[in-house]
Amino acid sequence: MLKPHLEEARKRTKSLVKIEDFHIRDDLKTLGTGKTYFVKTYGCQMNVHDSENIKAILEMMGFSETFDMMDADLILLNTCAIRENAHNKVFGMIGRIKHLKEQKPNIIAGICGCMAQEEVVVNEILDKFSFLNFVFGTHNIHELPEILNRAMHQKNIDIEVYSCEGNIIEKMPAKRDNKYKAWVNIMYGCDKFCTYCIVPYTRGKQRSRRFDDIISEVKALKDDGYKEVTLLGQNVNAYGKDLHLEFDMSDLLEAVAKIGIERVRFVTSHPWDFTDKMIDVIAKYPNIMPYIHLPLQSGSDRILRLMGRRYTKKSYLELFDKIKKNIPNVAITTDIIVGFPSESDDDFEDTLDVVRKCKYDSAFTFIFSPREGTPAAKMKDETPLKVKEERLHRLNELVNEYALEANKKYLNKTVKVLLDEESDKEGCLAGYTETMKLVNVKAPKEMLGKIVDVKITEVKTWSMNGEIA
Ligand code: SF4
Known part of the structure; x- marks a missing residue:
């Protein structure tokens, strides 16, 4: 038994990261023959892509996928540790698995992902869920x-x-969820240690993939007909810093754009590592999408310092303005935490002030959720939950107002949309604009996978409707 250890996870070794190819033993390739698996994924895009790898490995072992947990011989929860809410959902699901295992004792079930990296979670599993x-x-x-x-x-x-x-691990197989858009890991882990964040503990130190391996993967995806790649990492802007080589994220972005795949995206950016060179490259290549997720977290310098974010309200706004000025029609979204320990009304007003100035296309907003083992979890927090909820409500009203305002600019305009899945709306396909706006388009299924001109006929806060132009 090898349990996770928080102190060990905090350490950063100087040892070189080894690179090896994925390999599966021949005798394990039939272990799942005739059996089904059910994978439930929680959390971020990193986890979504991990699940694509997991599913492909299971299929190499002979398992086949079922989307009904009740039918599965193998159940796997790929978990997220970023907020308490995600924790509770997973433990609720484990409770359901317990009932299922009482009826069907031969079911094999387990968990993986970020929660599995938490000492406190594994202790709880050993204590209460050792089934x-x-x-x-x-x-x-x-x-x-x-x-x-x-x-x-x-x-x-x-x-x-x-x-x-x-x-x-290179040459990991992937059963991709989408036939037209693909995630491509460019790095693993994070060394930023923002004080509220558990990721540097659950995902380890920053390890960038080799430039050539990323380029080969994108070329292969293009050859396979993929239209869009999203370069993936916890802090993609820091790509290459751990390799101490001459190139950085802007060089990688440029090289990926030159491959000629139709759409290139990247996520997630830390403002501190966002360089002018990156802005120039994004502006220069039409196939790098004009969409940037630029987490703010707070607009208060005092709170930003407590969060360990390494930028100020002023430097964030300068970066924001530079991006807006240099990348035509760019859309910018953000993440904001309200109710960080000791956040005062004035601190919160600073956050609202940034939102008013930036008028984001959209924002993911959250109430601070203490993660055991992080410095912020030990900070004094006297703000009542009710006050935090009121702040979140006010923030969301403002964010929604600007989101709708941003979308209204698209009304009656023609934009390019990659139709990548069937919409919930009857007779429609769904896809995203270059600026990452979700559009439902009246179109036949044969148009799936195509990038088409769409005239926007109706806009809402979170989506738009349109017709083929
Ligand atoms: S940069 Fe992102 S992933 Fe890294 S510690 Fe900060 S919030 Fe967490």
Whole structure:
């Protein structure tokens, strides 16, 4: 049994990260023959892509996917640790699995992802939920075949979670959710240690993939007919810094754009690492989409300092203005935390002030959720929940007002949309504009996967409707 350890996870080693290719033992390729699996994913795009890798590995082992947990022989929850809410959802689901296992004791079930990297969670599982068969973390997804082999042949729960960062595994298979858009990891982990964030502990130190490996993956995706790639990392702007080489994120973006795939996106950006060179590259290549997610978190310098964010209200606004000025028609979205420990009314007013100045296209807003083991979880927090909820409500009203205002600019305009899935609206396909606006378009299924000109006929706060121009 290898349990996660918070102190170990906090350490940053100087050791070189090894790069190895994914490999599956021949005798494990039939372990799942005739059996079904159900994977439930929580959290961010990183987890979504991890689940794509997990599903492909399971299918290499002979398992086939079911979308009904009641039918599954193998249940796997790929978890998120970013907020208490995500925790509670996972524990609720584990409760459902318990009932299911009482009726069907042969079901194999386990958890992986960021919650599995938390010492406190694994202790709770051992204490109350040891009917689960296995737990593994974010650093050893590639070991899934061996982990399942052990779990299927032993009685006790198998726990295999590395606290320190893992190697970089190349040639990981992926069962991609979408046939036209693909996630491409460019880096793993994060070294920023924002004081509220659990990611540097659950995902380990920053490890950038080799430039050539990323380029090869994007070229292969283009050859396979993919129209869009999103370069993925916790802080993509810091790409390459750990490799101490001559190139950085702007060089990578430029090289990916030159491959000629129709749409290039990237997520997530830390304002501190956003360079002028990156802005120039985004502005220069029409296939790098004019959409940037630029987390603000707070507009108060005092709170930003407590958060360890490394920028001020002034420097954030300068960066924002530079991006708006240099990238034509760019859309910018953000993340904002309200109710960080000791946030006063004045601090919150500073956040509203930034929102008024930036008029974001959209924002993900949250009430601060203390994550055990992070510095912010130990900070004194006397603001009543009711006050935090009121602040969130006020913030959301403002954010929604600007989101609708931004969308209204699209009314009766013609924009390019990649139609990538069937819409919930009858007779419609859904897709995104270059600026990441969701559009429902009246169109036949044959148009799936095409980038088309769409005339916007109706706008709402979160989506638009349109017709083929
Ligand atoms: S940069 Fe992002 S992932 Fe890294 S510690 Fe800060 S909030 Fe967390």
